[in-house]
Amino acid sequence: MPVDDPHPPYLHPAYGSTVLRAPSEPLLAPKLDPEAVELVDPVYGHQPVAELDHDLTRQHAGEPLGERIIVTGRVLDTGGRPVRGALVEAWQANAAGRYAHDLDQHPAPLDPNFSGAGRCLTDDDGRYRFVTIKPGAYPWRNHPNAWRPAHIHFSVFGTQFTQRLITQMYFPGDPLFPFDPIMQSVRDPEARAALVARFDIDTTVPEWALGYQWDIVIRGEA
Amino acid sequence: MALTVTPSQTIGPFFAHALPYAEGPYAVPAGHPGAIELRGTVYDGAGAPVPDALLEICLPGVFGRCATDAAGGYHFRTARPDSYIPLLVFARGLLKPLWTRVYLDDTDPFLATVREDRRGTLVAAAQDDGSYRFDVRFQGEGETVFLAV
Numbered sequence: 458m459p460v461d462d463p464h465p466p467y468l469h470p471a472y473g474s475t476v477l478r479a480p481s482e483p484l485l486a487p488k489l490d491p492e493a494v495e496l497v498d499p500v501y502g503h504q505p506v507a508e509l510d511h512d513l514t515r516q517h518a519g520e521p522l523g524e525r526i527i528v529t530g531r532v533l534d535t536g537g538r539p540v541r542g543a544l545v546e547a548w549q550a551n552a553a554g555r556y557a558h559d560l561d562q563h564p565a566p567l568d569p570n571f572s573g574a575g576r577c578l579t580d581d582d583g584r585y586r587f588v589t590i591k592p593g594a595y596p597w598r599n600h601p602n603a604w605r606p607a608h609i610h611f612s613v614f615g616t617q618f619t620q621r622l623i624t625q626m627y628f629p630g631d632p633l634f635p636f637d638p639i640m641q642s643v644r645d646p647e648a649r650a651a652l653v654a655r656f657d658i659d660t661t662v663p664e665w666a667l668g669y670q671w672d673i674v675i676r677g678e679a
Numbered sequence: 680m681a682l683t684v685t686p687s688q689t690i691g692p693f694f695a696h697a698l699p700y701a702e703g704p705y706a707v708p709a710g711h712p713g714a715i716e717l718r719g720t721v722y723d724g725a726g727a728p729v730p731d732a733l734l735e736i737c738l739p740g741v742f743g744r745c746a747t748d749a750a751g752g753y754h755f756r757t758a759r760p761d762s763y764i765p766l767l768v769f770a771r772g773l774l775k776p777l778w779t780r781v782y783l784d785d786t787d788p789f790l791a792t793v794r795e796d797r798r799g800t801l802v803a804a805a806q807d808d809g810s811y812r813f814d815v816r817f818q819g820e821g822e823t824v825f826l827a828v
């Protein structure tokens with residue numbers, strides 16, 4: 458049974474940063490006619506996606522440390538139709554749970570061979586594919602002994618600006634799920650489960666990398 | 680087949696290195712006819728600047744993306760809109776993005792449907808140098824009108 462609005466609320470006090478950032482007034486709902494500017498196609502494609510942009514393990518002289526993985530799946534709309542040529546961006550911490558970002562203060566080692574960001578375009582089936590390493594869990598200061606489950610951030614464009622989605626993909630069986638207020642901000646259990654990738658032995662490449670499948674569903678075109 | 684949309688999750692604090700975009704805030708080239716500069720600051724409910732937001736704008740043939748700086752500031756060079764510029768804001772602490780619109784004057788009929796004391800939050804202020812200023816306030820006094828689109 459599809460859920461009409463599976464998105465988390467703006468205000469979710471267990472995630473402390475929402476308290477001063479959630480709007481307090483109700484949202485206004487403008488009537489969007491077919492000419493509404495929100496429905497135009499975002500022409501993000503000025504910058505070509507390079508051949509190796511999807512492979513986060515080949516951006517430096519050496520290979521990053523960690524468990525090599527393949528993350529692949531399809532970008533679909535709510536009608537089940539593949540979204541072709543969609544730009545998918547992904548970013549993540551390294552295997553030790555540290556981002557290659559100036560402001561990440563977690564005292565875990567940086568990996569000189571890992572920047573943790575990639576991008577690709579979906580193919581005619583709506584399929585994307587990244588090669589990367591499994592990110593580590595990392596602590597944050599939301600509450601005492603707070604840890605984020607291992608996750609990869611995803612950003613997706615459809616063919617209308619209103620289809621824009623930024624979310625996070627998690628790994629199956631992570632014991633941190635019940636303690637993570639960001640994941641738990643999604644109230645519907647089935648919708649929450651849709652954030653978790655599936656380990657797939659057929660995507661797994663012998664002697665080389667574990668495979669995960671994760672489909673992303675964006676709004677249908679208006 | 681009806682599928683459920685994948686739920687939104689916060690962009691988090693550590694996206695800036697990961698979402699490069701060649702033209703970034705320069706959604707149109709310098710010298711584009713009628714190009715305008717749009718700048719502003721993003722504030723939270725305590726009036727503190729938000730240094731980890733990502734803003735995106737979209738017009739026909741135009742897309743821009745700008746991360747806020749340490750003082751919460753952003754800027755775009757964009758085409759002059761026929762009616763308004765849709766503005767999408769992501770940030771740490773936003774479990775889903777905020778939609779708003781930047782109008783350059785207060786004549787659009789949609790604005791007449793907005794409560795008068797809040798209408799001005801959707802209208803950019805023309806500056807002496809020809810640029811436009813549009814601040815975003817997440818919450819509280821002067822809270823920007825956000826939209827369900």
Ligand SMILES: [Fe+2]
Pocket residue numbers: 550605608610691
């Ligand atoms: Fe993260």
